[in-house]
Amino acid sequence: MRRIGLVACSSKKLEAAKLNPNNKYPACDLYQGNVFKQALNGGLQHFGCKDYFILSDDDQHVLLKPDDMISWYDTHKYKGKKWAKSVIAALGAELGNLDDYQFVFFACKEYWGNLIDNMEHYITLEFAGRNKITWNILNSR
Numbered sequence: 001m002r003r004i005g006l007v008a009c010s011s012k013k014l015e016a017a018k019l020n021p022n023n024k025y026p027a028c029d030l031y032q033g034n035v036f037k038q039a040l041n042g043g044l045q046h047f048g049c050k051d052y053f054i055l056s057d058d059d060q061h062v063l064l065k066p067d068d069m070i071s072w073y074d075t076h077k078y079k080g081k082k083w084a085k086s087v088i089a090a091l092g093a094e095l096g097n098l099d100d101y102q103f104v105f106f107a108c109k110e111y112w113g114n115l116i117d118n119m120e121h122y123i124t125l126e127f128a129g130r131n132k133i134t135w136n137i138l139n140s141r
Contacts, residue, residue: 001102001121004095005052007039008107009064013072021072027054028066034131039106046135047104047123053094055087055111063090084114106133116141 010033014025028040031054044052054064058073062083091098102121105112109124116122116139126136 002051002100003047003049003102003104003123005039005044005047005049006103006105006107006112006115007036007044007052007054008033008105008111009054009056009058010034010036011074011076024069024071026066027056027064027068027070030070030072035106035108035133038133043106043133043135044104049104053091055107057083062086063094065094079110079114081114084118087115088118 010031012031012033014030014032016023016025039052044050052066054066056062056064057076057079058070060073061068061070063086064070088098095101098118099120102123103115103119104123105115105125108127112122112124116124120141122139122141123137124139126134126138128134
């Protein structure tokens with residue numbers, strides 16, 4: 001079964017993007033938070049994820065591909081059932097049948113809490129403090 005990483009966006013963003021909010025940057029370069037960097041710097045490889053998407057709480061995006069071009073933003077929306085439904089729809093549009101994949105969440109429960117009910121296969125990871133993921137599996141199915 002193919003594993004896909006789902007990485008939380010971060011409030012910490014590329015400083016140049018904040019100084020030039022009209023410019024667009026690849027999503028994989030925009031986010032600078034610890035969890036985001038942990039995922040890209042070894043986490044995805046550790047869990048065998050060849051591909052990943054970014055879970056966003058921006059009003060315009062809920063799911064981003066790493067090379068999607070976006071501008072700096074500073075919004076934080078509640079990641080409830082409506083948001084989760086939008087993410088599942090976007091994943092389905094990108095991947096087709098989600099049951100063919102196992103999703104590895106590099107994100108806190110705020111992100112995965114309303115998503116896993118709509119997924120057959122997933123892994124959530126344990127956090128050590130607020131901004132650091134351990135490689136310990138918290139939940140899996």
